[in-house]
Amino acid sequence: xxxxxxxxxxxxxxxxxxxxxxxxxxxxxxxxxxxxxxxxxxxxxxxxxxxxxxxxxxxxxxxxxxxxxxxxxxxxxxxxxxxxxxxxxxxxxxxxxxxxxxxxxxxxxxxxxxxxxxxxxxxxxxxxxxxxxxxxxxxxxxxxxxxxxxxxxxxxxxxxxxxxxxxxxxxxxxxxxxxxxxxxxxxxxxxxxxxxxxxxxxxxxxxxxxxxxxxxxxxxxxxxxxxxxxxxxxxxxxxxxxxxxxxxxxxxxxxxxxxxxxxxxxxxxxxxxxxxxxxxxxxxxxxxxxxxxxxxxxxxxxxxxxxxxxxxxxxxxxxxxxxxxxxx
Amino acid sequence: xxxxxxxxxxxxxxxxxxxxxxxxxxxxxxxxxxxxxxxxxxxxxxxxxxxxxxxxxxxxxxxxxxxxxxxxxxxxxxxxxxxxxxxxxxxxxxxxxxxxxxxxxxxxxxxxxxxxxxxxxxxxxxxxxxxxxxxxxxxxxxxxxxxxxxxxxxxxxxxxxxxxxxxxxxxxxxxxxxxxxxxxxxxxxxxxxxxxxxxxxxxxxxxxxxxxxxxxxxxxxxxxxxxxxxxxxxxxxxxxxxxxxxxxxxxxxxxxxxxxxxxxxxxxxxxxxxxxxxxxxxxxxxxxxxxxxxxxxxxxxxxxxxxxxxxxxxxxxxxxxxxxxxxxxxxxxxxxxxxxxxxxxxxxxxxxxxxxxxxxxxxxxxxxxxxxxxxxxxxxxxxxxxxxx
Numbered sequence: 001x002x003x004x005x006x007x008x009x010x011x012x013x014x015x016x017x018x019x020x021x022x023x024x025x026x027x028x029x030x031x032x033x034x035x036x037x038x039x040x041x042x043x044x045x046x047x048x049x050x051x052x053x054x055x056x057x058x059x060x061x062x063x064x065x066x067x068x069x070x071x072x073x074x075x076x077x078x079x080x081x082x083x084x085x086x087x088x089x090x091x092x093x094x095x096x097x098x099x100x101x102x103x104x105x106x107x108x109x110x111x112x113x114x115x116x117x118x119x120x121x122x123x124x125x126x127x128x129x130x131x132x133x134x135x136x137x138x139x140x141x142x143x144x145x146x147x148x149x150x151x152x153x154x155x156x157x158x159x160x161x162x163x164x165x166x167x168x169x170x171x172x173x174x175x176x177x178x179x180x181x182x183x184x185x186x187x188x189x190x191x192x193x194x195x196x197x198x199x200x201x202x203x204x205x206x207x208x209x210x211x212x213x214x215x216x217x218x219x220x221x222x223x224x225x226x227x228x229x230x231x232x233x234x235x236x237x238x239x240x241x242x243x244x245x246x247x248x249x250x251x252x253x254x255x256x257x258x259x260x261x262x263x264x265x266x267x268x269x270x271x272x273x274x275x276x277x278x279x280x281x282x283x284x285x286x287x288x289x290x291x292x293x294x295x296x297x298x299x300x301x302x303x304x305x306x307x308x309x310x311x312x313x314x315x316x317x318x319x320x321x322x323x324x325x326x327x328x
Numbered sequence: 329x330x331x332x333x334x335x336x337x338x339x340x341x342x343x344x345x346x347x348x349x350x351x352x353x354x355x356x357x358x359x360x361x362x363x364x365x366x367x368x369x370x371x372x373x374x375x376x377x378x379x380x381x382x383x384x385x386x387x388x389x390x391x392x393x394x395x396x397x398x399x400x401x402x403x404x405x406x407x408x409x410x411x412x413x414x415x416x417x418x419x420x421x422x423x424x425x426x427x428x429x430x431x432x433x434x435x436x437x438x439x440x441x442x443x444x445x446x447x448x449x450x451x452x453x454x455x456x457x458x459x460x461x462x463x464x465x466x467x468x469x470x471x472x473x474x475x476x477x478x479x480x481x482x483x484x485x486x487x488x489x490x491x492x493x494x495x496x497x498x499x500x501x502x503x504x505x506x507x508x509x510x511x512x513x514x515x516x517x518x519x520x521x522x523x524x525x526x527x528x529x530x531x532x533x534x535x536x537x538x539x540x541x542x543x544x545x546x547x548x549x550x551x552x553x554x555x556x557x558x559x560x561x562x563x564x565x566x567x568x569x570x571x572x573x574x575x576x577x578x579x580x581x582x583x584x585x586x587x588x589x590x591x592x593x594x595x596x597x598x599x600x601x602x603x604x605x606x607x608x609x610x611x612x613x614x615x616x617x618x619x620x621x622x623x624x625x626x627x628x629x630x631x632x633x634x635x636x637x638x639x640x641x642x643x644x645x646x647x648x649x650x651x652x653x654x655x656x657x658x659x660x661x662x663x664x665x666x667x668x669x670x671x672x673x674x675x676x677x678x679x680x681x682x683x684x685x686x687x688x689x690x691x692x693x694x695x696x697x698x699x700x701x702x703x704x705x706x707x708x709x710x711x712x713x714x715x716x717x
């Protein structure tokens with residue numbers, strides 16, 4: 001067990017180092033440089049120094065006068081000491097900015113995960129039980145539609161119907177106009193009210209895949225010999241499905257769900273942008289497009305680390321649901 | 329056969345397995361209508377018992393198959409997997425069902441449990457009467473709800489594949505407990521566990537407590553088959569169906585499992601339906617033998633009659649193709665040809681094209697059952713009186 005963990009952590013460390021090195025290299029090579037943009041702005045101001053002079057100053061200030069490899073190791077050393085630096089674009093410590101925005105994304109994604117799980121698993125099971133029946137065809141068409149719909153289209157249609165025509169929700173924003181004047185409970189309700197459309201959008205997009213996944217696995221399990229044994233024992237169909245079949249369908253499902261964990265922190269760029277929610281996806285996108293190296297690096301480092309952790313969790317969950325798998 | 333018809337039209341493909349997409353879609357549509365109707369009927373709730381109560385022809389039998397038809401509605405046509413099978417299982421006796429792969433042995437047994445792959449597979453005609461002591465049920469008309477009291481309790485089954493027949497995520501003990509608890513709700517957990525341990529002991533496993541807490545993957549194939557037998561016998565069923573119980577096991581384990589069967593046979597008061605390819609096993613264990621060929625029974629009788637006086641050319645061929653110890657032959661006999669396609673069966677003896685004794689009358693309709701002795705029946709024109717059709 002400890003040997004297994006040690007091995008996994010070693011691999012994770014290697015992947016982290018090389019993964020962030022690649023991302024660092026790519027960001028350094030991007031044509032949009034925050035420093036160049038700033039230097040150009042300052043040099044165009046009246047009575048400013050020349051562009052080259054300012055650029056040199058700024059490069060020194062932001063420690064960009066090094067080679068890519070040197071720069072990376074410098075960043076890495078600082079990062080390992082917990083010093084993630086200050087965001088260039090948002091002009092505050094990276095971690096502080098992250099703390100500010102991450103809760104929107106987590107709230108959005110946790111609610112989505114619940115909706116997704118509680119809608120798609122029962123639907124997938126129902127579809128598998130009535131294979132080629134009316135329910136099955138409905139579920140299949142619905143899930144295919146969900147998979148194929150582009151986010152921006154779905155979000156726009158939802159906004160058009162529910163925000164413009166029916167006027168049930170605000171068109172965008174994470175909170176309402178009078179948010180600050182409300183009490184704590186009112187604030188929460190206001191936030192929840194604004195999260196409805198984004199959650200519906202995100203859920204509809206993710207339900208399809210999971211429903212298909214559940215259906216396929218359930219079908220496979222339902223044809224297994226042990227299901228016939230369970231029926232031959234005289235168990236009612238309900239128990240056969242709920243106990244014998246579902247426990248076995250759960251095995252691939254938990255692996256699938258473990259991979260959704262990093263998603264939760266990675267944010268959902270398009271949805272957050274469309275609904276103007278200042279979540280991590282939206283902020284990270286802004287940071288990358290403006291060449292904010294500290295924030296972009298922190299964000300990608302976190303994503304890589306979380307992916308590694310989720311793989312580990314997937315392994316443990318797998319062992320928990322399948323007695324044939326033992327971790328060693 | 330469809331093959332000839334198609335050739336005469338001259339329009340359709342010569343391949344007998346060819347079916348156009350439009351035809352297939354039409355068949356699928358029709359099938360769905362038929363199977364949904366059956367499923368609806370079967371899954372009704374609170375059906376009055378009178379609807380599926382029946383009377384045994386002979387109260388000494390525990391099961392009577394009477395003209396059972398089980399069809400599979402597939403997209404390329406209706407497969408008549410079991411087509412008019414009639415035989416009885418007398419109390420405390422062993423009936424061997426033999427025949428080659430795909431002849432309908434297993435489907436006959438599964439029909440008795442209503443475990444045929446649904447919704448495609450449906451028992452459409454005939455009666456399967458199960459004697460429950462004071463009353464008798466017709467399985468064909470019994471709704472699923474009432475079936476749960478029969479399955480595992482009155483009729484139980486041992487499957488072919490012990491490796492995959494146990495649920496991999498539950499402990500062995502829990503899987504035996506489950507069936508006991510299901511059919512004996514008045515027992516408390518301690519009694520259930522005691523009964524389970526007793527069953528594990530009965531099937532010849534020494535380390536009962538240890539095995540009780542194990543998962544199926546920790547057991548060998550032979551051990552798993554023993555557990556399957558324990559599950560099947562846990563509720564003292566009236567009939568145990570053993571569907572090729574030794575096929576997936578290696579020879580030494582086969583012998584052990586058969587020994588176990590033999591010893592259990594004298595200890596339990598159940599009838600056994602033994603489905604197998606192994607004629608040796610049948611000869612040794614069965615009191616009655618049913619020989620099936622292409623979804624029908626071609627010959628049935630006591631084991632003595634079938635083995636010492638086989639009448640149907642197929643049975644004779646089967647007996648000849650059995651290896652015999654201490655006898656030198658150049659090549660083991662095998663019946664020429666293969667089984668006809670189960671879709672669009674011809675209306676003449678299904679064995680005609682492979683038979684070396686065929687004559688003029690064989691071109692007529694499928695031969696009726698001809699009685700040789702009190703217990704011995706055969707479907708072959710050779711034994712029919714001349715004047716009868």
